[in-house]
Amino acid sequence: MxxxxxxxxxxxxxxxxxxxxxxxxxxxxxxxxxxxxxxxxxxxxxxxxxxxxxxxxxxxxxxxxxxxxxxxxxxxxxxxxxxxxxxxxxxxxxxxxxxxxxxxxxxxxxxxxxxxxxxxxxxxxxxxxxxxxxxxxxxxxxxxxxxxxxxxxxxxxxxxxxxxxxxxxxxxxxxxxxxxxxxxxxxxxxxxxxxxxxxxxxxxxxxxxxxxxxxxxxxxxxxxxxxxxxxxxxxxxxxxxxxxxxxxxxxxxxxxxxxxxxxxxxxxxxxxxxxxxxxxxxxxxxxxxxxxxxxxxxxxxxxxxxxxxxxxxxPYAFGFRGRMDERIDMSRSVRDKKFRYIRNYLPNKIYGQYLEYLWRAPSVKSWEELYKAGKLNAVQSKFWEAKPAEELFDVDADPHNIKNLADDPKYKKDLERLRKANAEWMAKYKDVGFIPEAIIYEIAKKTPLYDYARSGQYNFGKIAATADLASSRTAAHTQALIKALADTDPSVRYWGATGLTVLKAAAGKDALRKALKDPEPAVRIAAAEALYVTGADKTAAVATLTDALKSDNPYARLQALNVLDLAGKDAAPAIPGAEQIAAQKPEMFDYDIRAAKVLLNNFKNSK
The missing domain is CATH 3.40.720.10 (Alkaline Phosphatase, subunit A)
Incomplete structure (x- = not known):
């Protein structure tokens, strides 16, 4: 009881x-x-x-x-x-x-x-x-x-x-x-x-x-x-x-x-x-x-x-940038309580790449027009120009991040410390951003990228090291980048070609021409970009880019359209393909459609 x-x-x-x-x-x-x-x-x-x-x-x-x-x-x-x-x-x-x-x-x-x-x-x-x-x-x-x-x-x-x-x-x-x-x-x-x-x-x-x-x-x-x-x-x-x-x-x-x-x-x-x-x-x-x-x-x-x-x-706050809408880019950042460090892996691309959505604000157009007219000072012009490989800012002294200290010997230790922190962070979490998105798109059909990176198939160390060489703007790395074009890993080959674009290197013409037949669209397109930018073979480059517009992979199409946008009147062979893309109804996101419309507009204005 x-x-x-x-x-x-x-x-x-x-x-x-x-x-x-x-x-x-x-x-x-x-x-x-x-x-x-x-x-x-x-x-x-x-x-x-x-x-x-x-x-x-x-x-x-x-x-x-x-x-x-x-x-x-x-x-x-x-x-x-x-x-x-x-x-x-x-x-x-x-x-x-x-x-x-x-x-x-x-x-x-x-x-x-x-x-x-x-x-x-x-x-x-x-x-x-x-x-x-x-x-x-x-x-x-x-x-x-x-x-x-x-x-x-x-x-x-x-x-x-x-x-x-x-x-x-x-x-x-x-x-x-x-x-x-x-x-x-x-x-x-x-x-x-x-x-x-x-x-x-x-x-x-x-x-x-x-x-x-x-x-x-x-x-x-x-x-x-x-x-x-x-x-x-x-x-x-x-x-x-x-x-x-x-x-x-x-x-x-x-x-x-x-x-x-x-x-x-x-x-x-x-x-x-x-x-x-x-x-x-x-x-x-x-x-x-x-x-x-x-x-x-x-x-x-x-x-x-x-x-x-x-x-x-x-000790640090880490940040990243990948593709933004229809424009491809890649950066990583490390912040402590005094400095912001930025590593730009595609420094050949200007900060102010045209983005249809961003350009809807009247202010952006007015800023760009002054740059084209040569009426800006150096600080205001920087946005419209290519990036350095590394940026370092003293946030306390420079809250707007306009004075890059990366080349200042007084800040060498801080630069090296933050550069190392960035490399260690990316390695710890097997950063898959070094894989071109056209390849990511195909991998993701079969397995999440997180699982892929831990499956033994992702050679992060070699790919990231090649990306470092590719983005460093150091001519001494030219031969290493040419050698990378023959690697068994397509992401390594992609960064080899991209590095030659960054350097605008005249060397590597034969290796790049061979890469135009690479089984991976992302590598073919990167090789075409290098051949076009260096002037080594613009005709073959545009032909490869035009063919890429027929791809079933939307991010291969987008990558090709980003390169063709540099070509001006030379993009003429690609215009019919761009018109077909621009006329499509988006299945999910319309970034290749946006890029195609931009290319068509720019081509029209280049005549």
Whole structure:
């Protein structure tokens, strides 16, 4: 009888405690703005009108060294949702949707499994096949209000008012004065640039109002004391040379986290303070799991900066750039608390490659026109010219990243240290970005790139070493690059040909002609580019590129179109093929179609 009474009593106590225990688990609210770096009053921008965020920061932890992993949304959001570095997954290229390995769960799944109500309102854009079961709700009507009584929630709200598309149409009336707007030193003071900057500050003000409404709604629901709130931006932005580019303006993001008093013990510092800890998007998924006391999976590559599973501060923040829409490029970056290092693997390509979407902003066109007219100074002209292999900036002294210190002997040790950190990071996670995307596309049909890189088939060391030679702009490497054209690995052969393009080397003509018959389209196209750029055999080059437009591989077509865009009138044989591509309806993404339309327009104007 005594045992039975005790059993009943324990059952009653357990039932009574369960709702309270659930309620004691913190809710997590993410408020995400699009395309803005630290242009907020709380971060020292005196021109910004952001009172709600400034007040929020005053009672929260403001992180001064927070960075997106990529300077564009989809690859960065891939990092956020997986807790993994996209170049290790093969998901670095903009909207490529290559598969993740089977063991990778979108992290809200772990919260759902633990009893959380998960909602997303409404942007996903995760750059890999969706996992719809990560959310209880995902739509522009999704809200935590639909959860069960007492059920904890994880909710995401995306504010897109500051997205770059907000600058595509100039507004006739502005709150921020274009004549008073502060311009970065790389932007000339054209009327269009001043207007776009002022309009952007107007959009940030509206974003701040939307943020304030979401915060007030949380308070009105009586949930503020049980909810940990994150505010951050999905990447930097938004005017040209910020979003998509590897500078502070593209990678440095605001991050402000508020922990109510009952959860203050989950942070290592007090509310109302500023943290200089290095934080990247790799750390967000582990941090949320740490805050709600769910074990962080070992495969996640970041470390929690809040909660019970906090990790030591990392010494570096790593970033990457792959293909951006229809333009191919490849860079990697390392940031510590003083310096930003950038390694450009395709330095022959100018920073300001034409992107149809970016060029919709009037400011970009006005900047380009002044360059073509020869009316810019050296700092303003740099965007329209080819890149160095390496860049190094003292961020404290040079927040706009305009003075490259890579060749300054005083900074040799820092350059070598950060160069080594970049190489070690890429090797640790088997960066598959060195594989041409036309080859990635074929591999991904059979296996996720993460699994491929660990299958013994990916010769990372040799490929990365060849890419280093190819991008170094060192003529002494010419013979090694010619030798690479005969390697058994197609990615090595690709970088051999690419290196000869970078050097504009007259040598290697016979090896490049032979490579025009390579079984891999990416290698044939790279060889054709080298033959065209060096002037060694433009006719054979254009013939190969024209033939590549018939490929079933959309990224082979895109690679060829990128090269043909350099050819001007010489591209005439390829025009019928480009017209066929331009007339297609996109199956998923239209980047080859965009590139074909650009080629046709440029060819028309070259006559």
């Amino acid at each position: 005594y045992k039975l009474t005790l059993t009943i009593l324990l059952a009653v106590l357990t039932a009574a405690m369960s709702p309270a225990t659930a309620q004691d688990r913190p809710n997590i609210l993410w408020i995400v703005s699009e395309d803005n770096t630290v242009l907020l009053g709380s971060y020292g921008d005196q021109f910004a009108t952001t009172p709600n965020l400034d007040q929020f920061a005053a009672g929260s932890i403001r992180y001064k060294n927070a960075f997106s992993t990529a300077p564009v949304c989809a690859p960065s959001r891939n990092t956020l949702i997986t807790g993994m570095y996209p170049p290790s997954l093969g998901t670095e290229h903009m909207r490529s949707v290559y598969p993740s390995p089977a063991f990778v769960k979108f992290f809200p799944k772990y919260l759902r499994e633990a009893g959380y109500y998960t909602t997303n309102n409404a942007k996903k854009d995760y750059n890999t096949p969706d996992q719809t079961d990560a959310w209880d709700e995902s739509s522009n009507k999704a809200t935590y209000k639909n959860r069960k009584p007492g059920q904890p929630f994880f909710a995401v709200f995306n504010l897109n008012v500051s997205h770059e598309s907000s600058l595509h149409e100039p507004l006739p009336a502005l709150k921020h004065d274009p004549e008073k707007v502060p311009l970065p030193p790389y932007h000339p003071a054209t009327p269009e640039l001043k207007h776009d900057w002022a309009q952007y500050y107007d959009k940030l003000e509206e974003m701040d109002r939307q943020f304030g409404r979401l915060l007030q709604e949380l308070k009105d629901e009586g949930l503020a004391e049980n909810t940990i709130v994150f505010y951050y931006a999905d990447n930097g932005g938004v005017l040209a040379r910020s979003k998509r580019f590897m500078y502070e303006s593209g990678l440095h993001v605001p991050l402000i986290v508020h922990l109510p008093p009952k959860y203050a013990h989950l942070a290592s510092q007090k509310s109302g303070t500023v943290s200089d800890r290095l934080v990247t998007f790799l750390d967000f998924a582990p941090t949320v799991l740490s805050l709600v006391d769910i074990k962080v999976p070992e495969y996640m590559q970041g470390g929690a900066f809040l909660g019970k599973q906090q990790k030591p501060e990392p």
